[in-house]
Amino acid sequence: MRVTTALDAIDVRTPNSARVYDYMLGGKDNFAADREAAEQVLRVFPETRDAVRRNREFLGNAVRRLAEYGIRQFVDIGAGLPTRDNVHEVAHAAAPGARTVYVDNDPLVCVHGRALLANTSTVAMIDGDVRKPEDIRDQVSQTGLVDWNRPVGLLMVAMLQLVEDPYEHVAMLRDLLAPGSHLVISHLSRTQKRAGDTGRLQDIYAQGGVPLFPRGPETIDRFFGDFERVDLDRFIPPHIACRFAQLGWAAVGLKR
Template sequence: MELEEDAVRADSPHGLDVRTPNSARIYDFMLGGKDNFAADREAAAQILRVCPQARDGVRLNREFLVNAVRHLAAEAGVRQFVDIGAGLPTQNNVHEVAHAVDRSARVVYVDNDPIVCVHGRALLADANTVAMVEADLRDPGDLYARIDETGLIDWDRPVAVLMVAMLHFVPDPYDAVARLRELMAPGGHLVISHLTRDEGDGELTDRLRDIYSRSGTPVVPRTIPEIRALFGDFELIEDEQFMPAYLVRRFAALGWGSVGRKP
């Protein structure tokens, strides 16, 4: 299923505005996907003019996700995955990586964009171990309930919850993430990657915020200590356990991510 610009209008009954850039479609374009519109491509071009390494960062982030899921499925024995802020289905999706290890692995994708969810459900219609639900991290109780309604996730058993390249679009995610940590069973894992900032990149951060604000999406880069705080008391896995050394080095130049295990 491919988004056709000629087939949709800004006044679509589904609320699809092709003239306003969307962070999920910008991400899709950066990955070389086709599910994006002219406004998304123009926003991506503006981001790349400000931050030429952004495309590389998006691709490295995808490698981070693939490596983390493969490690959790193959080495940690995880068979349940929840991908929050999943965006548009693309290459090497969570269920594809997990199913390469065990076809019985169950995956629920979550996004707060109704159009993304419609598109995702269409692509996943024939999968009986995969679902997509519309929910918002900022309402963790509702998010938990909607995931539970799929019947795919047993919260009494270890679950891997992924929030990859999405928390920098949430102004204050700490309470919501803490609530999710509380709901997870011991042995569960939290996977987070996040855009970083330091004292010397204030101008770059301001320009990126301006571009994303036009799509109604805030962007909030954080310091590594601020990102670490999202894991609470979870035990962080050494990067080298699930990522090759070259990826650790290249990823560090653009963002920070890790995998934490609930004691």
């Protein structure tokens, strides 16, 4: 008798944002539909592949720096498919014993993540959605890896653009964090100069049933509430941030 798994529910004919991202990074966990969608994106924003890699670099720099600052526990919401230089690997390199919980609501991501992390005692993968912050809090606590009463590095990198109105949910997650915690966000930008291209990008994602919600820098900044902004130069070179300003925006906030 054949055993049914989470992989059986995966639609390989419809593009998936995590798999498109994987393709852009040079990964192998993607299908023809994902590659076709990615190529459509590249025709609209030719710089996207480089931007995705720079986004990954920003994530790694942020985790490394936070570990150097003393953060020993990380929660990565919208983690995506496992790839090179994963959060837990970067954190361990800077601070052996650092603990990481990955959160995603995609069954393929969770299957791959759990398989990859099966023998790693300081890492866990949970099925969670940013729109259910209390559920994330409880599941993360149940792993035994994160103590919400101590500083946490909360990562939401290139994922809030996939949620229509996440401000209240992000505020609830901020409230969970202890003083000394950091919030790391990158987000697809909407600028007047590239408004037409951004609209076409939304159409491409909509074909795969994925709504896309690019936002302007001031609107994205609202996600940080009263958190103190940390100098971005510590995490990404200024010339790189300037180069991709038409496509993406990033920041790091500190809870005092």
